[in-house]
Amino acid sequence: MSAGVGVDLENLWIRFGDFVAVRDANVHIKGGDFFSFLGPSGCGKTTILRAVSGFLEPSEGNVLIGGNNMKGIGPNKRPTALIFQNLALFPLMKVWENISFSMEIAGASAKERRKRADELLDMIALSDQGDKLPSELSGGQRQRVAIARALCAEPDVLLLDEPLSALDLKLRQHMRTELREIQKRVGITFIYITHDQGEALTMSDDIAVMRAGVIDQIGDGKTIYNDPATAFAASFVGENNVFRGKVLEVNGNEALIRTNRSGDLRSRISTANLGKLAVGDDAMMFIRPEALDLAPTGTKGENFVTAQVTHEEFEGNTFNIFMEGDGGKEIKVAIPNHGQSFDDHTGQAMTLEYEVDNAVAVPAGELAAE
Amino acid sequence: MNNSIIRISIWVYLAIFFIYLLGPLVIMSITAFNSPSFPRATPWECLTFEWFSALFQDERILNGIKNSILVGIGTIILSVSMGLAGALMLTQIWPKLRATYYTIIIAPILIPGVVLGISTLVFWDRINRMLGLGADSFLSNGLFLTIIGQSTFIASYCMLVLVARLQRYDLALTEAALDLGATHAQAFRKILLPFMRPALASAAVLAFLASFENYNTTTFTFGEYPTLTIELAQKVRYGITPAISALAFMIVVLTVFAALFNEANIKRKEVIAKARKEGATVGDVTSGVKLPGFFTGNAAAITLVVFAVATIAVIGTATVYSPKQCIANVQEQKRLETQKRIQELRDQRKRDAEAAGQAGGATGAAKPSNNSGFGGVFAPGTLQGGDQGTAPADDAGSSNNSGFGGVFAPNNINGADN
């Protein structure tokens, strides 16, 4: 799908006074992709989107849409349409007038506008709701109207600012699939902003992980999840257990790390840090809860961890065991529930086993807040 | 026990409050329909509508109303647009300057109207002279000066009303419009203005009312365009007539009409919104008696119509009703009362004189000076007789029968007449 219009951010800096909201962002978004910016609240996601849509002039650097530099071009002249964090539907206009607003601006007749609005209403499965006011719709319906309104402007790039954050869980999950389907159908570039890693992973072709104005890593969902570039990316995307320590030795793409608490452990070095992590460096090693397994108690080795069990819980699809970990953080182990019997281990020492390939080492760095 | 005392005192308080609030209006409205030429509610004499026709024949009042409306319209246009600009500025200005800006723009409300009037006059006179224009230029035109002068502070009122609404405006709406291709002007016209419409209407009404009732500022600026308040003030200087009450009454009625109409409209919108929400028609929301659409579940609309019918009825009566007979009766009654009063007075004098005579008799009854005393009593009677040429004869007869009649000689009076 290279038909769509691509977007490039080149050395993009955005400052508010002394405060740097976006620091030297370089992003290449392929045309027709579903691209997500993923990061915690306040990391500068909306700011980037506003720079792309033209509401904000970058302090430095360029925004390119379809290869054209957008410097000095206002939001009403850019081939983008933005879906606002709070939707910003026009409260006094009927649903169909909302949807066809861009055509009204372009001077289309009421009849044409109504016709196009009805087509779009069909597409979002709200065929008979065109004469209602936005306030008379449910949250999910409003959501879809906002999408239809943006699509009606026939943008090359659709920008979505956490459009699902106001919805309840069920609807959010439903809308994920729906958004993805709409994107495939219209085939234009979607730039999606979220702080929910589940949304980013399920919908996106590519994801940029952001931390306090800095883009830590760009890659597809699998890469971000399995091969994080920084400690932040590893801890922000999905659950992860952290082991801190120093690099004892490096062989090829593996490293032996002397952890503070759990002895010497062997781990794969994340691709982005190959050749950068050297002996003696402070490092962090991450193992997912589902990558840990129970082993005979007391087994020693470079892929075995022994610790006290603090508590356990039953989550339905998994049994979760929490053990004393490093720096006040617990080690979480998720054991799939196959209907097997499960004893209470609280207070006992247990040994865990993992495959070296499932552990990933990165240079020590800031972790995501829980 | 305690509770009922509280409840009673609340009712008493409410009654006092409403009497205080509405009493003067009621009294004044009554005076508009009472026939005496000095406005008063008691004693009630005759129902009359003549003060209304007197009002509509008063050239100066009519001219004043016309000027007030002209000034009002000009003030609405100028104040609402300046108020809107000020309100927009307030929401967009650099936050650190906001408090200062607010104080500056609110200041005209706190400055006495007299000061505003004088400064408007002086300022524009200066400008006029700087531009080398004559005394009859546009800048010294009373209409222009009054509108400008009033707008200096009415615009601040408008701004307060508009800011309240603007604070609830989501700037993202304007951005959404821009994002969808609208220019700034289009976003303003199609999104912001419709959103502001209710507040703009309120501000316009407020501006008109403030302009209509303004005296302090206008008194310096009106030039050859005296407004209604100016005319009224000048009239009051030479004594007031119930025609002014009639004008006031009409203003009260118009206000009540406008308020009821507004209320009815709001209510209707609520009913419709409710119906839309529930996916039902208007009729379904208010089950029971079926009324035409506008009235359903709308007490204000019903009151409005009752009120309108009553007004039409009153106007209808007014065109056929003539208080002449009543006024004649009242005059007759008044005349009788005066007569009675004079007779009482005479009687009193006579008795006084008799008493004096008896006292005099004991010392020297034949004193000629006594006769002059009688002469004094009868002298006004003679005058009275001359005045009352039209008095019916039996009137005099009845006087005869009265207890006083025998005491002195009423026939003498009539005799003087004959």
Ligand SMILES: Nc1ncnc2c1ncn2[C@@H]1O[C@H](COP(=O)(O)OP(=O)(O)OP(=O)(O)O)[C@@H](O)[C@H]1O
């Ligand atoms: N107009 C502004 N002036 C000053 N600082 C701003 C402005 N807009 C944003 N910021 C700052 O920039 C940072 C990033 O803001 P932004 O709105 O991009 O966050 P975000 O990632 O979208 O967060 P959220 O997920 O909560 O929406 C924040 O710390 C914010 O305080």
Ligand SMILES: [Mg+2]
């Ligand atoms: Mg945001």
